Amino acid sequence: MVLFVLPILWHAPATAQEEQSSITVTDIAGRKVTLKAPVQRILLGEGRQLYLIASLEPKDPLSRIVAWRNDLIQADPGTYAQYLEAFPDLAKLPTFTGQEGSLIDIESTIIRKPDVVLLNLEAMRANEEAQYVDKLASLGIPVLYVDFRHHPLENTERTIRLLGEIMDRKELAEEIIAFRRQAVARVTDVLDTAKPDRPRVFVERIGGYSDDCCLSFGAENFGRYVEVAGGHNIGSDFLPTTFGQINPEQVIVSDPQHVVVTSSDWQAYAPGGHWIPLGPGADPEILRKRLEWYLTRPAYTGTQAQKTRNFHGIWHQFYNSPYEFVAIQQLAKWFHPDLFADLDPDATFAEYHRRFLPIAYKPGYSVSLTAKTP
Structure with a gap:
């Protein structure tokens, strides 16, 4: 069973509210999804998705997040300590437990009313078999699948663009992609020549x-x-x-x-x-x-x-x-x-x-x- 911890009397920090409009995007699973953007309330189906959220919203990544899975806290305590020092309210962020590929807690997800739920690709089978994605969609809560794990050299770039689009950070997303490509090219260019x-x-x-x-x-x-x-x-x-x-x-x-x-x-x-x-x-x-x-x-x-x-x-x-x-x-x-x-x-x-x-x-x-x- 997935446990979802909801601290009392805490709300995600307010962001400068931008006017939202409906957009349709294609997630990493190839699904066409319509949502209101730019998204302001994101539920992270895996805590390590923070790595990218923080890259696209470095001034205050918590302003975009309403809840997250606790895997980053446990699997990467050094990084968690850094973010906790920079953003003390991170300790109050609602968390839920679960393993890679596991179900989210749908009742608590509904309570948080996110603009979007981000799930890793490996969670697709469990959540769709449980009809959680359809249930959330019927309540106006869209789900997007992202991937850093199964095909990272292709899907990470696609994931960066996807989040850049829904967060209205397209230009920054392209800067990150260019940086990554240049870093890899510093290896592949040399190997292609030296063989x-x-x-x-x-x-x-x-x-x-x-x-x-x-x-x-x-x-x-x-x-x-x-x-x-x-x-x-x-x-x-x-x-x-x-x-x-x-x-x-x-x-x-x-x-x-x-x-x-x-x-x-x-x-x-x-x-x-x-x-x-x-x-x-x-x-x-x-x-x-x-x-x-x-x-x-x-x-x-x-x-x-x-x-x-x-x-x-x-x-x-x-x-x-x-x-x-x-x-x-x-x-x-x-x-x-x-x-x-x-x-x-x-x-x-x-x-x-x-x-x-x-x-x-x-x-x-x-x-x-x-x-x-x-």
């Missing part, structure tokens, strides 16, 4: 979230990032879907030259786990110490990555945010350090913060045991 050999890369997904081995990515999401960054994603050889699990013996046979662990501060989910507390402001020495444990994983016994210590940790939330261009730059720097000696992913992310976000940049999103890299 280096592609190292074999194994991505261990949600390292430390559980003891399972070996969760990984197929040809999408981080699997795709690896390919764009000039590596060969081992998971793509065995997994027909975006997410899956590979037998440890198969990892050994595949003999990765690099191991990339996606992880984060998961104290809320797995106290005492082997997760790496990557995120804004993380202590680099603690990150390295936690990454060292992965060298002892039986799945990496005798691999080239183990022999050369080519083990890297990267912020897991790059898999579900508009920031994957940072991950691509960092992966490229690890895989081809000589080609990308002058590339600085931290500087790229810092510039994005300066231009588009209401919080200051703090490093801590990556760590490596390789001497030439951070």
Whole structure:
């Protein structure tokens, strides 16, 4: 059951009310949806949608949000602390619980009367089978599907444009898109010219979230990032879907030259786990110490990555945010350090913060045991 917490006597901060008019847009699921825009009251079906809302409304992102799922609070406590410091009323924002792909709480959604509900694409099946989308539509509450996770290199850009349109931030949306494209081109242009050999890369997904081995990515999401960054994603050889699990013996046979662990501060989910507390402001020495444990994983016994210590940790939330261009730059720097000696992913992310976000940049999103890299 989804629990929706409604604090009493709190209302979203008022925004300068712009006159609304009906517009019809196409969401990431290909649905034609009519709504009143610019939207002022948005319900976030996933808290990490804040990353984009804040990019499009940096002066006061809370002025647009009436409720959100609590996943960002638990999965990305470092970022939550930054936003809480900048916008103390965030602590009063109504929250609801649930997992990726789960139902929203329809009764509480109706109470909040949002102009639009944003749901991630993976929540589509559950909510439409429960007829929640139709029920909300009958009450004049439209639902739009967005995607940062399943096909991020295509759908993130479409999602940015979609939100730019409904929030009346089209020009800013195009600036964000241009920034992202330029950041990725700094990798792909070099690779297209140099055509280096592609190292074999194994991505261990949600390292430390559980003891399972070996969760990984197929040809999408981080699997795709690896390919764009000039590596060969081992998971793509065995997994027909975006997410899956590979037998440890198969990892050994595949003999990765690099191991990339996606992880984060998961104290809320797995106290005492082997997760790496990557995120804004993380202590680099603690990150390295936690990454060292992965060298002892039986799945990496005798691999080239183990022999050369080519083990890297990267912020897991790059898999579900508009920031994957940072991950691509960092992966490229690890895989081809000589080609990308002058590339600085931290500087790229810092510039994005300066231009588009209401919080200051703090490093801590990556760590490596390789001497030439951070």
